[in-house]
Amino acid sequence: MIELHQLTKRYGDTLAVDGLSFAVPRGVVTGFLGPNGAGKSTTMRMILDLDRPTAGRVTLDGRRYGQLAEPLSYIGALLEAKAVHPGRTARDHLLWMAQSNRIPARRVDEVLELVGLSAVARKRARGFSLGMSQRLGIASALLGDPEILMFDEPVNGLDPEGIVWIRTLMKGLAAEGRTVFVSSHLMSEMALTADHLVVIGRGRLLADLPMADFIKQNSRSSVRVRTPQPELLLDALHRAGLHADPGPDGSLEVPDGDLAFLGELAADHRITLHELSPQQASLEEAFMQMTSDSVEYQAGSPRPVGPAGPGGAAVDGSPAAPSAPPAPAWGSDWQARGKQKEN
Numbered sequence: 001m002i003e004l005h006q007l008t009k010r011y012g013d014t015l016a017v018d019g020l021s022f023a024v025p026r027g028v029v030t031g032f033l034g035p036n037g038a039g040k041s042t043t044m045r046m047i048l049d050l051d052r053p054t055a056g057r058v059t060l061d062g063r064r065y066g067q068l069a070e071p072l073s074y075i076g077a078l079l080e081a082k083a084v085h086p087g088r089t090a091r092d093h094l095l096w097m098a099q100s101n102r103i104p105a106r107r108v109d110e111v112l113e114l115v116g117l118s119a120v121a122r123k124r125a126r127g128f129s130l131g132m133s134q135r136l137g138i139a140s141a142l143l144g145d146p147e148i149l150m151f152d153e154p155v156n157g158l159d160p161e162g163i164v165w166i167r168t169l170m171k172g173l174a175a176e177g178r179t180v181f182v183s184s185h186l187m188s189e190m191a192l193t194a195d196h197l198v199v200i201g202r203g204r205l206l207a208d209l210p211m212a213d214f215i216k217q218n219s220r221s222s223v224r225v226r227t228p229q230p231e232l233l234l235d236a237l238h239r240a241g242l243h244a245d246p247g248p249d250g251s252l253e254v255p256d257g258d259l260a261f262l263g264e265l266a267a268d269h270r271i272t273l274h275e276l277s278p279q280q281a282s283l284e285e286a287f288m289q290m291t292s293d294s295v296e297y298q299a300g301s302p303r304p305v306g307p308a309g310p311g312g313a314a315v316d317g318s319p320a321a322p323s324a325p326p327a328p329a330w331g332s333d334w335q336a337r338g339k340q341k342e343n
């Protein structure tokens with residue numbers, strides 16, 4: 001288990017991590033989420049003792065990192081895939097790490113096999129693609145067969161087969177009772193991988209809860225209705241004390257609508273329906289909703305128009321909803337630009 005106690009890191013005027021306290025339990029995959037600059041990497045570096053906290057502390061199953069005699073056998077981490085000497089072969093890189101932690105050389109070949117790099121074991125790291133470097137980083141993390149594993153954006157650069165592989169690997173490691181802590185900006189990927197979520201924004205804890213609870217608490221459900229008689233439906237909804245927002249392609253979205261009730265309402269008023277479908281916000285939407293006040297970097301591209309459109313009025317004639325917060329800086333544009341570090 002990893003435990004953070006009021007962990008704080010200040011770089012000059014920047015409070016990168018602000019009194020973070022949470023525990024990463026063993027036996028589950030814990031996803032670590034936050035917008036760009038939220039403090040995820042800084043937190044992970046402090047867990048590994050690579051950065052000294054300004055205040056607070058981290059313990060690994062009750063012990064400090066500095067108290068571990070052979071840390072690789074206790075905690076394995078992938079923080080920066082390209083942090084490998086370019087002139088070193090994959091095997092030599094791992095051998096060097098193994099020797100410094102009294103790990104037998106045969107384990108090097110085992111982990112190379114495990115991550116699918118045996119064929120390129122004697123190739124120099126400078127020729128490695130990002131995906132190959134990620135695999136080498138994962139091999140380094142697994143080298144000491146540690147109880148605690150930490151991965152910073154591990155699927156970055158992996159192809160679809162590689163993504164499924166790392167997902168299966170992380171779930172398998174957790175199923176063995178290990179502590180698995182993983183950061184990612186791929187919300188859809190986290191939904192498939194993580195059992196538990198820790199969300200931070202501007203260095204502060206925003207959420208620490210099971211994935212299912214996070215989605216339930218942070219997503220809004222609605223019912224999408226498509227009808228060639230929208231005026232009749234809006235009138236019926238209004239009389240039932242409900243309202244609708246404009247949805248995509250002329251559909252209507254009824255917030256918190258009950259599917260059966262809406263179907264019966266339409267039938268009672270002899271309104272033809274072309275669609276009546278439940279809508280549940282995705283993890284990405286839930287996440288963006290939660291962190292909207294904590295986004296440090298904003299994308300310059302226009303955001304998609306929300307249900308009522310920017311400043312638009314709801315279709316039932318009710319006053320315009322307050323405009324939605326600006327979209328956080330991820331999505332394809334963010335991914336294409338890659339992680340923008342200032343450190």
Ligand SMILES: Nc1ncnc2c1ncn2[C@@H]1O[C@H](COP(=O)(O)OP(=O)(O)OP(=O)(O)O)[C@@H](O)[C@H]1O
Nearest residue numbers: 011016035036037038039040041042339340342343
């Ligand atoms: N070495 C450093 N010197 C100065 N400021 C730093 C340093 N490292 C991080 N920061 C700042 O601390 C804040 C947190 O950065 P950090 O890289 O930990 O965030 P992150 O959540 O990992 O972001 P990303 O998703 O972009 O990697 C940012 O404002 C960043 O600019």
